Amino acid sequence: MVDNVMDASLTPAVSRRRQGGFFGSLFFQQSLFLAAMLALWEVLGAYVFDPFWSSRPSLIGERLWVLAMKGDLTWHMSATLTEAGLGLALGSVVGVSLGLLLARYTRAARITEPLFMGLYSLPRVALAPLFILWFGIGLPAKVMMSFSMVVFVFVLNVLEGVRSLDRDPIDLMRTMGASNGYIVRRVLLPAVLTWIMASFRISVGLALIGALVGELIGSSRGLGWYIERSAGQLDTTGVFTGIVVLIAIAMVANNIVALVSNRLTRWRA
Amino acid sequence: MTHAPVTLSVENITVTFGNDVPAILDLSLQVAEGEFVAIVGPSGCGKSTLLKVISGLLPARSGHIRLPASEAGHKPKIGFMFQRDTLLPWATVTSNIAVGCELSGMPKEQHAARVAELIALVRLTGYENHYPGALSGGMRQRVSLARLLAYDPDIFLMDEPFGALDYQTKIVMGRELLRIWEASRRSIIFVTHDIEEAVALADRVIVMSPRPGRLVASHESLFERPRDPRSLRGDARFGALVQTIWSELAIAD
Numbered sequence: 223m224v225d226n227v228m229d230a231s232l233t234p235a236v237s238r239r240r241q242g243g244f245f246g247s248l249f250f251q252q253s254l255f256l257a258a259m260l261a262l263w264e265v266l267g268a269y270v271f272d273p274f275w276s277s278r279p280s281l282i283g284e285r286l287w288v289l290a291m292k293g294d295l296t297w298h299m300s301a302t303l304t305e306a307g308l309g310l311a312l313g314s315v316v317g318v319s320l321g322l323l324l325a326r327y328t329r330a331a332r333i334t335e336p337l338f339m340g341l342y343s344l345p346r347v348a349l350a351p352l353f354i355l356w357f358g359i360g361l362p363a364k365v366m367m368s369f370s371m372v373v374f375v376f377v378l379n380v381l382e383g384v385r386s387l388d389r390d391p392i393d394l395m396r397t398m399g400a401s402n403g404y405i406v407r408r409v410l411l412p413a414v415l416t417w418i419m420a421s422f423r424i425s426v427g428l429a430l431i432g433a434l435v436g437e438l439i440g441s442s443r444g445l446g447w448y449i450e451r452s453a454g455q456l457d458t459t460g461v462f463t464g465i466v467v468l469i470a471i472a473m474v475a476n477n478i479v480a481l482v483s484n485r486l487t488r489w490r491a
Numbered sequence: 492m493t494h495a496p497v498t499l500s501v502e503n504i505t506v507t508f509g510n511d512v513p514a515i516l517d518l519s520l521q522v523a524e525g526e527f528v529a530i531v532g533p534s535g536c537g538k539s540t541l542l543k544v545i546s547g548l549l550p551a552r553s554g555h556i557r558l559p560a561s562e563a564g565h566k567p568k569i570g571f572m573f574q575r576d577t578l579l580p581w582a583t584v585t586s587n588i589a590v591g592c593e594l595s596g597m598p599k600e601q602h603a604a605r606v607a608e609l610i611a612l613v614r615l616t617g618y619e620n621h622y623p624g625a626l627s628g629g630m631r632q633r634v635s636l637a638r639l640l641a642y643d644p645d646i647f648l649m650d651e652p653f654g655a656l657d658y659q660t661k662i663v664m665g666r667e668l669l670r671i672w673e674a675s676r677r678s679i680i681f682v683t684h685d686i687e688e689a690v691a692l693a694d695r696v697i698v699m700s701p702r703p704g705r706l707v708a709s710h711e712s713l714f715e716r717p718r719d720p721r722s723l724r725g726d727a728r729f730g731a732l733v734q735t736i737w738s739e740l741a742i743a744d
Binding site: 398490 | 593
């Protein structure tokens with residue numbers, strides 16, 4: 223063992239990689255790029271443009287600190303996260319169930335598919351005024367907005383997942399006397415799971431859009447409301463602060479979904 | 492596990508698709524208990540269709556399939572193996588083989604031991620937790636074979652099981668199949684387009700002709716068991732039988 227380690231450290235390729243280590247890593251280069259962009263923004267905001275139009279990273283950082291200290295940050299963030307989270311949860315449960323039902327009853331699927339495709343193609347923003355009218359400016363309207371953004375993604379993906387099932391393993395299990403329940407558990411659900419995970423990847427961002435649109439149109443709380451109010455007061459720093467928080471939320475949520483998805487579909491690696 | 496004598500009897504089967512020439516016309520065939528029957532024929536002669544009819548995946552237009560009830564009056568178990576491996580891509584080698592145990596009605600607590608035994612039998616030790624995507628074609632067919640054995644069928648229906656493998660792997664898999672079969676001696680119907688493979692493995696080689704699918708000849712094997720398919724290929728009688736079947740296929744064409 224000791225000999226192996228010695229040998230490896232003497233090989234040029236390995237030692238070069240070891241030197242490259244942290245500075246050669248993708249993470250370092252990504253951070254460097256981000257820092258450079260922020261620095262450029264800071265300089266341009268301070269010396270070239272009026273910060274009234276573009277704000278500056280230092281001002282945004284300061285605002286973030288103040289909002290965090292006052293508790294406003296968690297107040298608004300929790301509202302937006304609750305709306306998007308509930309919408310996503312509801313949309314995935316309803317969408318997967320509906321998708322499986324339509325896959326089971328193919329005639330019903332063919333009858334209803336044009337309507338679903340139409341609703342899927344409809345810019346859901348158009349529904350926002352309706353939801354405000356029906357559900358008021360509280361939580362339910364935003365949850366419905368999020369829900370309407372994601373539900374069809376799940377329906378159509380699950381339907382496609384069932385349609386693209388490999389028939390051969392199912393035929394084989396049938397000759398071995400497998401019950402419907404067994405085939406559902408062993409073949410259908412694992413196959414559809416990869417499509418459900420893909421739907422989640424798409425839907426995280428869409429659920430956030432739904433919540434935001436709902437907040438922009440009518441609300442008293444949330445990151446969308448904060449952005450809208452800051453814009454109304456010509457407070458560019460406030461607008462950018464809201465956007466930065468949203469970017470951070472979206473990135474974290476995407477990474478969580480990617481992590482879970484990779485764990486559940488490890489066989490694809 | 493003991494098996495009641497099982498003979499498969501195919502009686503005057505005719506299969507048609509649409510209004511075309513029958514895919515199979517009035518075909519009859521008996522398979523004795525523990526017999527290894529190979530069916531050869533050019534593509535389109537209905538040999539795969541015949542297996543699907545026997546397994547119940549396709550209906551016959553007329554005729555009967557007789558499968559005597561095995562022990563305790565159960566329906567005899569039919570094990571099918573396709574040219575494609577048909578493994579579950581999201582299940583490990585162990586879990587794929589366990590499908591056979593689960594469908595065989597074996598008590599759950601015996602599954603793990605049986606799967607471990609079969610993994611050793613098909614020489615896949617060390618690959619228990621691999622997914623099919625990480626295995627070679629030959630290894631995937633070994634997993635398929637182990638799944639089939641786990642199901643413990645009374646009759647094996649094998650549809651060009653090694654047809655997609657390269658020549659060497661095919662020879663090795665044939666030898667493995669004989670080794671395993673000689674230990675358990677179930678009835679096998681083995682469909683192939685490779686005449687040498689059929690002669691090397693089977694007790695009896697049946698020749699089919701296409702359009703419509705008919706039985707044109709049947710040859711009892713001249714070779715003793717146990718046998719090594721590789722050394723057979725040097726035998727003069729082996730070459731003669733292969734030649735005979737070749738000429739029958741040419742006439743049938």
